[in-house]
Amino acid sequence: MALIALGVTGGIGAYKAVEVARGLQKRGHDVVAVMTHSATKFVGAVTFEAITRRRVITDQFETGANSDIEHIALASTIDLLIVAPATANVIGKLANGIADDFLSTLYTATRAPVLLAPAMNTNMFAHEAVRKNLDTLAARGVRFVEPGEGYLACGWIGKGRLAEPDEIVAAADVILRPASPLRGQKVLVTAGPTYEDFDPVRFIGNRSSGKMGYAVAAEAVRRGANVTLISGPTSLEPPAAREVVQVRTAAEMHRAVMSRAGQMDVVIMAAAVADYAPQRAPQKVQKGADTLTLVLHKTPDILGDLGHRRLSSAKGPVLVGFAAETENLLARAAEKRAKKHVDLIIANDVARSDAGFDVDTNAVIVIGPDGSEPLPLQSKARIASDILDRVERVLAAHGSRTDQGTSQVRG
Ligand code: CTP
Numbered sequence: 001m002a003l004i005a006l007g008v009t010g011g012i013g014a015y016k017a018v019e020v021a022r023g024l025q026k027r028g029h030d031v032v033a034v035m036t037h038s039a040t041k042f043v044g045a046v047t048f049e050a051i052t053r054r055r056v057i058t059d060q061f062e063t064g065a066n067s068d069i070e071h072i073a074l075a076s077t078i079d080l081l082i083v084a085p086a087t088a089n090v091i092g093k094l095a096n097g098i099a100d101d102f103l104s105t106l107y108t109a110t111r112a113p114v115l116l117a118p119a120m121n122t123n124m125f126a127h128e129a130v131r132k133n134l135d136t137l138a139a140r141g142v143r144f145v146e147p148g149e150g151y152l153a154c155g156w157i158g159k160g161r162l163a164e165p166d167e168i169v170a171a172a173d174v175i176l177r178p179a180s181p182l183r184g185q186k187v188l189v190t191a192g193p194t195y196e197d198f199d200p201v202r203f204i205g206n207r208s209s210g211k212m213g214y215a216v217a218a219e220a221v222r223r224g225a226n227v228t229l230i231s232g233p234t235s236l237e238p239p240a241a242r243e244v245v246q247v248r249t250a251a252e253m254h255r256a257v258m259s260r261a262g263q264m265d266v267v268i269m270a271a272a273v274a275d276y277a278p279q280r281a282p283q284k285v286q287k288g289a290d291t292l293t294l295v296l297h298k299t300p301d302i303l304g305d306l307g308h309r310r311l312s313s314a315k316g317p318v319l320v321g322f323a324a325e326t327e328n329l330l331a332r333a334a335e336k337r338a339k340k341h342v343d344l345i346i347a348n349d350v351a352r353s354d355a356g357f358d359v360d361t362n363a364v365i366v367i368g369p370d371g372s373e374p375l376p377l378q379s380k381a382r383i384a385s386d387i388l389d390r391v392e393r394v395l396a397a398h399g400s401r402t403d404q405g406t407s408q409v410r411g
Pocket of ligand 1 (some may be wrong): 250269270271272273274275299300301302303304320321322323324325336
């Protein structure tokens with residue numbers, strides 16, 4: 001949890017700062033609102049007070065506010081200063097060291113990281129004076145959330161609208177999060193089901209929606225990893241991965257994974273890969289006898305192949321598998337971890353209605369080198385984050401082992 005000073009200046013987007021404060025609080029942060037005089041013309045200080053449950057700072061020379069030289073006290077305790085919206089006026093003041101109110105004084109006094117969300121008329125944003133001030137601040141290490149394009153309150157259409165509160169909160173998150181060991185690492189994630197065709201119109205599939213794998217890929221992107229997402233058929237919007245490969249069958253997924261795994265630091269197999277596939281008939285199978293027998297052939301075990309390949313090599317990616325089970329969850333998952341020679345197995349009870357396939361929540365057990373650890377029911381995004389925390393630990397241990405050039409054999 002961080003202490004964040006949220007500077008609010010006098011722009012029409014000031015009302016959105018209320019949502020920024022709420023978003024930051026939802027992530028567990030403590031927020032102190034610092035309003036300029038003109039901001040109070042747009043939103044009442046009471047609104048921020050009610051939300052932040054803290055006194056709102058509106059004036060540098062308020063009686064009682066200076067007993068402990070408040071701007072200095074706050075400057076040294078905050079973890080982040082956000083200014084949203086940041087008007088052309090405040091940007092100019094911050095760039096030029098003018099400290100004539102609490103917010104601008106706080107900026108000059110603090111050594112905490114600073115995040116600005118500019119918002120103004122399009123021509124003002126493009127003005128040379130404003131650009132120069134933004135460049136000065138950027139060169140000083142100030143971070144920005146770019147304004148959006150669209151209808152502006154002044155009636156113009158163009159760039160200048162305050163970024164959405166979610167974007168500002170996400171940008172704050174990135175700054176506050178300690179650098180992830182996954183930053184710059186090559187992470188391959190598989191997701192979704194595979195469809196095994198038995199004629200041109202029919203297939204054998206499974207109930208996987210891809211939500212868990214996509215959440216893992218999105219979280220890896222957020223942590224700065226170079227993500228390759230290999231996805232079976234889903235209706236989901238892929239995250240901003242470096243490469244997204246759409247496949248249909250287990251055989252296609254096998255080819256897509258095996259051809260890339262050699263360059264990866266981490267491979268996470270969240271896909272529900274078919275274990276058996278029928279021979280595809282060239283024409284639609286016609287109805288005839290009362291029963292129809294399909295002969296299925298075993299598909300390649302992608303994770304198993306990766307595990308065996310790593311056994312015989314001095315190097316190889318961290319391997320993570322999922323075990324979807326309806327009974328004997330822990331024992332079966334532990335068995336798979338040993339059989340496939342992987343680092344972590346995420347055991348998933350797919351018989352539950354609130355976890356597993358096609359729901360937004362999940363509850364899993366992570367089985368790793370140090371035993372098993374349950375992750376209670378929560379959103380798939382949170383489960384993804386918890387899983388990647390464990391992957392980072394394995395990666396750290398893995399890195400030190402490869403550095404020493406020792407073998408990677410793990411059970
Ligand atoms: N997996 C794979 N290739 C397959 C089947 C599964 O890479 N042909 C991967 C899955 O993506 C998952 C792990 O292996 O990460 C375990 O999958 P699961 O279906 O639970 O286990 P199986 O090994 O297929 O065994 P079973 O279906 O008998 O439980």
